[in-house]
Each structure stands twice: as structure tokens, then as C-alpha cells.
Amino acid sequence: MFKVEAIRQDFPILNRQVNGKPLVYFDNAATSQTPQQVIDVIVDYYSHYNANIHRGVHSLSQEATDKYEQARHTIQTHFNAKHPCEIIFTSGTTHGINLVANGFSALLKQGDEIIVSALEHHSNIVPWQMLCERTGANLKVIPMNDEGALVMSAFEELLSANTKLVFVNHISNALGTINPIESIIEKAHAVGAAVLIDGAQACPHIKPDVQKLDVDFYVASGHKMCGPTGVGMLYGKEEWLKKLPPYQGGGEMIAEVTFEKTTYADLPHKFEAGTPNICGGIAFGAAIDYLNAIGFDDIATYEHELLEYATEKLLDIEGLKIYGTSEEKTSVISFNLEGIHPYDVGTILDKMGIAVRTGHHCAQPIMDYFKIPGTVRASFAFYNTKEEIDALVAGVKKAKMMLS
């Protein structure tokens, strides 16, 4: 039995009120909330061992370095990477994607092809457009169908000896669709292409095994996994990370510097220029420990229950349409009320203390496909309850009444 009431005690923010009503937080796909266990780690860092890492001989620096590297190890174990040096700390998913895109600009030539999916977040489209502009490579797009699932036969047709890179999100942020990345990776590898998976939306719900997936690069963000903002991770196979040139120059990433020549540090420091988000990295590790203590299987089962409950209750509302009805989806419901703008629904819900996201979710191509200005998106986490879903349903009904 999943003890959601006990879990909620870990999240102080869930006790607050918004606009005079108890907060119902359903914007988890944008940012998850932070448990006390992680907040404590942040406070402990600044209270006891705040210091710069990797170069101090003093005890504080050593302690901070140990904790930071321990967090890297936690992340390595969590994602089952072969070596700790394959885990690069980043400022978040977008940083990780840009790091890889920048690295590939040295490896691509005119006529090479990059494939992305129609389900991408803007952050996963723009860096590749920029990369194509720099290198003369072409960008191809895997289309999606009415359920919001990728059309795999079209993907196979796009693949050729020219394909150098394939970029797909593990789970779509706008619709919650879980993409068949195992098959995408296998097919991309068959033509010799590398694969980067954006795991930002997946990692709060499932535990990816990068070795089993045989993925080349995988990125995630701490703030969607109960960690702080401004920290994330890039996993890259060692052989790939060695091949890519450094992204940014600065301290930490160098071995030797003279004005004639600089030699770069070994992995992972080659990609970690400057003083990193030390506290953030340590807290990210603590967040992963927290999630694992609850258990990803239990999280998935419970969230699926919430998804089914909410889907059924919301579909009872006449004129409500859900976008993204793929069978493989996570606890995200993107919807609209017929003839009513999502912004209006979101505004009324906010007045009732219910936090949802409205708009195009940084995924305009998806909205264009459905010919809508945007959607209302409710995304559930393991600390949400069915009672909160009831409040959402009541709120949507009220919004409908006021707005129609």
C-alpha cells in the first residue's frame, strides 16, 4: 500500500495556501516539489561545508569535493552508467543538449542528417537547427499521429547512411507520450547514427538503465526529480565524450595552460568548466536517493492509478477533450474545454488554488498539429492524491460554467 499521506509530510510546500485555498500542485512536469530531506542537504551544505571543490587542500574543500563526487557516483549508479566519468554535471537538460550539439558541430559535414521527433520541446529543436546552420547538415522530423505517438514507419524511412544523430525525448512534456526509445536506439545504431535521449520528463517516473538501452547520450534535470533548479546531468558513453571537443573553456576543465597551448582535463572535468553548482549537485544526489527510497516501481504504479482516475473523471465533463491518448503515457493530461481558451481555464483554476500549466508548453509544433493555441496541462506526481484530482475536476467544472 502506497502511503501517500506519510509522503506528503516530507513536502512542506504542500501545506501552503494559494488564493486562500489549499494548494493543489499539478504542474509537476514543469518543476517537482522538494522534500525536506533534500532541503536539509542544501541547508547542511551552506551551514557546514560550503567551499570550492577539486583544488583546495583544506578540510572544507575536501569534504565538499567528496560529497560532490559521491553525488556523481549516486547518479552513475542510478542510471547504471559504466563509469563515473560518463556522468557530466550540467545546469540542466537544455545545457546537456547544447553541450552535445556543440560537440557535434566539429563532427558533422554538409549533407549529414539529424533526425528529431515532432514531439520535441523547443529546447530540443533549436540547438539542432543552430547546429544545422553551422555545419550544413539537414534536420529531419519524425511525424506523430492523432494519438500523439511517433509514426515509427516514417522514422525507418528517414534513416539512411547520412543519419549521424537521432534526438528524441523519452517522454513528451506536452502530451506525456512514452516514446519507444529502445527500438529508436536499435534502428539508429543499425545505420551508424548516435542517439541522444532527453529524459527530463521520464526520470521523475522511471529509472532508465543507460547500458541496457545502449544509448549514446542521455540528459536529465534535477528540478524535475525533487532536486533543486540549475542542476542536471548528461550521460555520455566514454568513447563519445572523448570524441567531442570541450564546450566551454575555463577553470576545472584544463590540465595545463600556457599561452601557446592548453591541454584539457580528463573526463568528466573536460566538460565542467568553472565552479559548478556544488550544492545543487549534492542535493541532486540526495533527491535521487529520496526517490529510490520510495521506489520507482511503486511510484509508477501509484501515478498510473492517479492518471486513470483523473482521465475518467475529466472525460465525464462534456466538451472536454484530452490530447495525447497514446496507450504508453505517463501521468500527464493535456486537455481543452470546447470553445474555451486554455488561458482562461488556467486563470480560474489558479483562483481556486490549483496550479496547472497552460499554453503551448514550449512545443508549438504539437499545438499546430492539433490546430489549437495550447492546452491546459495537469501533471501528477507521487505526492498527489485522488482528493486533489477531485478538486481539479470541480475546478474545471466551475471554469466551464463561468466561461461558457
Place this chain on the structure above:
Amino acid sequence: MKINDVSIQDIQNDIIDEFSMFDDWEERYQYMIDLGKTLPLIDEQYKTDDNIIKGCQSKVWVHAQLEDEKVVFTADSDAIITKGIIAILIRVFSNQSPSDIIAANTDFIDEIGLKEHLSPTRANGLVSMIKQLKMYAIAYQTQLN
């Protein structure tokens, strides 16, 4: 007194009075929603890409013309609450002289409890719309001089 002889300040005071009669957010919002629903705000021919202000969340169209040395604004939005607020803003700014429009502020929005809708981070197009109203006024002012 003709309607366009009423000063911006007087209209703002009227609106503050009207909103003071509402007891809670629901009544305020229902009023704005009804405003948004009932008012035909813009001629369809002016809902062009030239007149559009793209917010991240909702779209706003604004059209301006000079009549008897007063600027007449019409506007619209695809979101109804945004449209309701536009109706209030148009009531304040339209049919006024360019110099009065340039000098006017929107502090009354705070007083009627709709401040959050005019936050620059709200991305509903309203902040840009007010800027646009002022730009039109400045342009017409130059014309009149």
C-alpha cells in the same frame, strides 16, 4: 456631457466604484467574462497579422484610428478573460486625446484586483497592448502637431 468628454481619471474612478460592489473574485471574474463575451470589440477586417500582439499565452489584436482629434481604439483577444480586461482598458483609453492617453497610467488595475493580469511575466499580451496604445497615441500626437 458626451461620453468622450469624460476624462480618463473619471472613467477609472467609475470602474473602481463598480468593482467595489463585488464581494469576491468570482463576481469580479464573472463580470469580466461577461464583458468579454458581450462586447464586439474589433471589426473582423482588423484582425490581421499586422495588428496582432503575440503573448505566449493569448493573442491580442489592436486597431487605432483618429476621429475628431481623439484616438479610437478597438481590440480583441482569443482568451475571454484577456478580452474582458481589454474591454476595461478600451473604455479608459479610447475616445481620448493623444496627450491624455500618453499621460495616463494603469494604476487603477491594481485597485480593482486584476494586477496579476498586467504583470510583464504573465505573457498574455496585455502589457504589450498598453505599450501599443501609447505608441499609437504618440504617433497621432506627432501627426496633430
